Amino acid sequence: MSTGKYKPQYPRVAQLKTAENLRDHLNKEGINLGFDEELKTGDNSPFAKAHTTRAGNTIGNAFCILPMEGWDGTTDGKPTELTKRRWKNFAISGAKLLWGCEAVAVQPSGRANPNQLMINEQNLGDFDELYQMVESEHKAAFGSTDDLLTGLQLTHSGRFCKPNSKTQMEPKILYSHPVLNKKFGLADDYPLMTDGEISELIDAYVIAAVRAQKTGYKFVDIKHCHGYLGHEFLSAYDREGKYGKSLENRTRFIREITAGIRAEAPGLEIGVRMSIFDWVPFKQGTEGTGIPAAESPYNYAFGGNESGIGENLSESFEFLKELEKLDIELLCTTAGSPYYNPHIQRPALFPPSDGYMPPEDPLHGVARQIDAVAEVKKAFPKFYTVGSAYSYLQEWLPNVAQNVLEAGKADSIGLGRMVLSYPELPADVLQGTPMKRAKICRTFSDCTTAPRNGMISGCFPLDPFYKKMEIHETLKTIKAS
Numbered sequence: 001m002s003t004g005k006y007k008p009q010y011p012r013v014a015q016l017k018t019a020e021n022l023r024d025h026l027n028k029e030g031i032n033l034g035f036d037e038e039l040k041t042g043d044n045s046p047f048a049k050a051h052t053t054r055a056g057n058t059i060g061n062a063f064c065i066l067p068m069e070g071w072d073g074t075t076d077g078k079p080t081e082l083t084k085r086r087w088k089n090f091a092i093s094g095a096k097l098l099w100g101c102e103a104v105a106v107q108p109s110g111r112a113n114p115n116q117l118m119i120n121e122q123n124l125g126d127f128d129e130l131y132q133m134v135e136s137e138h139k140a141a142f143g144s145t146d147d148l149l150t151g152l153q154l155t156h157s158g159r160f161c162k163p164n165s166k167t168q169m170e171p172k173i174l175y176s177h178p179v180l181n182k183k184f185g186l187a188d189d190y191p192l193m194t195d196g197e198i199s200e201l202i203d204a205y206v207i208a209a210v211r212a213q214k215t216g217y218k219f220v221d222i223k224h225c226h227g228y229l230g231h232e233f234l235s236a237y238d239r240e241g242k243y244g245k246s247l248e249n250r251t252r253f254i255r256e257i258t259a260g261i262r263a264e265a266p267g268l269e270i271g272v273r274m275s276i277f278d279w280v281p282f283k284q285g286t287e288g289t290g291i292p293a294a295e296s297p298y299n300y301a302f303g304g305n306e307s308g309i310g311e312n313l314s315e316s317f318e319f320l321k322e323l324e325k326l327d328i329e330l331l332c333t334t335a336g337s338p339y340y341n342p343h344i345q346r347p348a349l350f351p352p353s354d355g356y357m358p359p360e361d362p363l364h365g366v367a368r369q370i371d372a373v374a375e376v377k378k379a380f381p382k383f384y385t386v387g388s389a390y391s392y393l394q395e396w397l398p399n400v401a402q403n404v405l406e407a408g409k410a411d412s413i414g415l416g417r418m419v420l421s422y423p424e425l426p427a428d429v430l431q432g433t434p435m436k437r438a439k440i441c442r443t444f445s446d447c448t449t450a451p452r453n454g455m456i457s458g459c460f461p462l463d464p465f466y467k468k469m470e471i472h473e474t475l476k477t478i479k480a481s
Ligand SMILES: Cc1cc2nc3c(=O)[nH]c(=O)nc-3n(C[C@H](O)[C@H](O)[C@H](O)COP(=O)(O)O)c2cc1C
Pocket: 066, 067, 068, 069, 070, 102, 103, 153, 223, 225, 273, 334, 345, 346, 347, 388, 389, 390, 391, 392, 414, 415, 416, 417, 418, 447, 448, 457, 458
């Protein structure tokens, strides 16, 4: 298998074969990561624990499929056969919470790529069909959908919009960011979104939520992560007017959207996916390893401290208090951004083509998110809290995840890349079936490198369906160069 020219500098997880190997490695690296040596099965397993939300929706177990787009919709925002295949895999994974399935744009200008799904009047039938397909596939596999909760992730891609061409960024920004403007070639005086445009966008979110409810989805996620627009509001310290500077102003966006949805789509549950901490953007150092792209003090990382490479969750907690006041229960946690600090967002041994070599053993990245989510869960026990970034754990994923659940450090284990390569992992763990080694995601990052180079996403190295595609050869050539 081609992994490009890059030779990893950290031991592969697959080499940490025994509990002793793993423990020794964690100790040597100073990584605080608990794990259970034995996995529980049946009703005794914390993975089997169900939850009914205050809004009355039941989630039948503690596995969640995280949203993942495939850059494979039609240019008018409809799902294709590839989209349907991915969603079907989510439906038959065994997980009982499908968090949004993938980012869906609420406005044409807010699309992250010209093939991103878009929920508008013309596409309603398609979204309805997708929902029905998820329900019927899940029912065929597991007998019932009474305890399956499926939502839609609503998004505006802000600084990372590419609505018309895969190579042409058309950013919509809230403030001039001293590092990101430069990194992505924007002049300091690049025009900002006006308050009027933001009002129109809030209306678009509410209309999208009404459409999501009409087509069956039980909740919508108002995405506040990964450097996209919702997340950028939270760090709009320098923005003038009613959406900037004070925390009250920076959190106005979620309040106004929530008020609109409560009025126009009663009964629809609202969730938030949030980067609970952020760091300074990273870039390649001389050896290709990631280094901070700006010196401290760095003051634009929401949930980060001034060093740019550490957490300070005090403002994140303030935001969570706002969500509590809004009676939002569903919280999906993540960190940073895949565009400017991917190693804290999706820890990987092999970087994507626009990334950098990991500056730390990726297990640090996994442990960092688990620790931050544990702090959130301790301070805000009423949220149903989903954790992310578990895929790098590979063989050890169930053992660490079980430990997290039993210690009450999260309510649900979110799975991203792992279900691209190994869709039925949750079902296997729930049934006590040993993991299928050949399907375990090894964090080769092809599913990120491909879209960064204008292609569709998918697990090219491990999923036979993508492996045999012609573009897999193109991808190998890109990686080799
Ligand atoms: C191909 C790909 C597409 C993604 N698309 C989205 C998305 O649409 N919305 C989102 O919130 N996160 C998205 N993510 C991030 C994942 O949901 C998840 O946070 C990340 O992959 C870390 O979890 P993991 O370690 O299980 O992969 C994407 C990740 C990948 C690899």
